[in-house]
Amino acid sequence: MGIIIKQSIRSTIITYLGIAIGTVNVLWLYPKYFTPEQIGILRLLQDIPFLLSLFVRLGASNIIDRYFSYYRNDEMQHNGFLFIILLYPLLGYLIFLSGFFLFQEYWQSLYTEKSALFTGYMIFIVPLTFFMMYADIFEAYLRAYYQTFFSNFLKEVVLRIFVTVIVIGFAVKLLNFNSTILFYSLAYGALLLIMVLYIRKQKILFLTPNAAFFKNEKTKEIISFLLYIIPGAAGGIIAQKIDTLMIGAISGKNANEGLENVAVYSLAYFIGSVIEVPRKAITQISLPLLAKAFKENDQDAINVLYKKNSLIQFLSGVFIFGLIWLNVDDLFLFIPNSDVYRSGKYVILLIGVSKLFDMSTSINNEMIQFSQYFRFNLIAVILLGVVTIIMNLIFIPLYSIMGAALALVLTLFVYNIVKTIFIYSKMGMIPFSKEMIPALILACGILLVPLIIPFTCSSWQYALFIIPIKSLLFGLLFIFIVRLFKMSPEMNSLMDGALDYVRTCLKK
Template identity: 30%
Template structure:
């Protein structure tokens, strides 16, 4: 876990800085500068792109992580053709997507024209969004397989949000119109892609060859089966996680998508550590499975679970302590999403607390179960969202998210325990939950002070001190203790100089 801990800390810091800038964009700029429909359109374009990227890459992104150890151990960098064929697969997948939109054009118009006509007007912007996002994902996965995760995270989490802020400011001062804004917004990943290509080139890792290697010939059948299975798994999982916005936009209108966007964004703060830990842990697990190192796999599984649970409980409870203060910065209409944040937040805590179960499955010999469980996830999520949204409106999306995520992770937990005799929970799991609840109860009685920002600062500081102290004293996570004491030693050394 040494590599995971060091890079995950740096990546997590970058992601949180990015989320802070993103918070300014999402909470302060977009809702106040754009109409609810315009704001929702920008979110919907990105969320649909996220769903379609696995199709356009033909699932080559997880395939790179899964099979790269075989390429790196048998081929020189200049003879490694994995990146070349992944890019070719992405271009083929993109053209299949374009053909699909042409074929289903009439159906798309019928579903969205009545309640979301603005989406139909700018549907063509999906094409640059999807292509650039997909290509960036391929090169990001390749970079991660080289254990270079910090710079791609810097681009995706920080630079992207800064550029978005610049575009919003340009639109606010009327330096660009709405049409040009959307075009530039849709091309942002192109800028990130160029920067990542230059980065890989300078590290001498950017090599293309159309000569088919012996490794590709030997593993092509296995990789094709793996890619197509994971394509279904990833697509089903992404559909399940993003289906609420599509159902809301079709059934209730784009304004509800705007409200859901805010609730989703706030709850996604909880997932920030998971993103960096998963990106770094995936190649480690792939290598451990290749070497049949079950001790390493168990170590990553258990440590990632408690580490993510501590992060998740901390962030979730800080958010909920200050939820009214947070919504006070938004227009009054957005407050309908308050309890959606609560239910989506609980679902994130459950997902985080079960560790890197998805990454463990996708790199194991039983990777097909990743597809089967994702099918179950979608089979639960779609009818739950459809029924609960139609009966409870926006709040129904929160109910559906919590219920489907709970069952989804329970199924994966049982399967991993049954097949591999691995489970992520220890006595430290109970300690983490106890410390979180105790810290929350001790802080929730603090009364509202003069200003929402001051209220967030006071409650957040008190909760952090109580939660952090108890976490260190109870030694819930060795990685957290080692990091904290290491930082303290560095501070002491600086002060002595």
């Protein structure tokens, strides 16, 4: 498990670099140069095409992940696999285009009352959905070649740099808002083009059709697989970012207050979601070990991975959440027009709590996926989608953005409890170990820190000096507590390695 932590840390470096750039964009450039309504438009133009792209690709990326190895043959150009996988999602995209233009007035009516300005930009959903769909498919293709760095670098860093340049162009009046949206859309197109050129340079862009694809014994299995994966993708679409869409459509009291609510919620969500970055890296590194354990039916290894992932993910999340919550009031000092966005403070709290609970339940989704009970994930995801919609319909009209955050907490709680109970009933395993008790006490203590020490800065200049000091003291206290109670041998080993490295550098 120690090697998982080390590899996870390395793999998160590029993600955190992207987050650093994104932080400048979301917390400073956006609020400084865009109105809340304009930020809401940008957010909707990111979320709606993203969700649509997951549907219109019709499981193409999942097919690559699961079946590419059965067709892989560089000399035979993979028997036409890539050609079919790129051609097949066009069916989903054409269905989307038909629905978009035939019912365009209806889609616009959803936002006319609360987010009227957005309706003038809905046409950009069409190219953005196309760009995001194929970028995701090519990313899966590179992943099949074990080349994840370049696509992650493009998505996490390059795209955000493009956005930074576009916002600066708007700030210096080279672009108006209409042309900003145009270039924003073209940035995603440029990302897709760069990815295709990279694949071509690697000499793996095989676009020649080949009838041998249909003769492969796995082709029929792919069709039955799609009958399982497409409904699951629909549930996932509803669950992932429906809150943003529903805030824009049903919150607010006037024509554009919904867009302002989207802006505030999006900023708060961005801050809160930083907590789960280690979870993605740890899970990604754990998957090969989990797959091997299931293949060998090594129940002990599965149980160890289940529990240790829970503890390590939770502790890493608690640490990041502690840094955020300790400094949350001071962070708003760096945000232009911060009075508008301060209403999102407790949205950050609720989102952070939801992410911590999600991390504490470990790799439950992956365990079900690798087991003989993988079909249950379809039921679970559909349940997630239904519960998400119901919760948002209940709480957003009552509590606006706080309602959306509360809906997220309750939805993830129900979703993860159901999966945890299912795994226990079928495999006799739970993610929680005895070490989780002090970890949970530590998490509760962190929530109380701002109440015990209600110290906030009066200006951003002062905060620039105080935040690093508070963060350093918190980090040292966190490390001391984790080591004192021996919560995680793996994290202790990592800390020891870091200290040895520092000592070596100082001696030199």
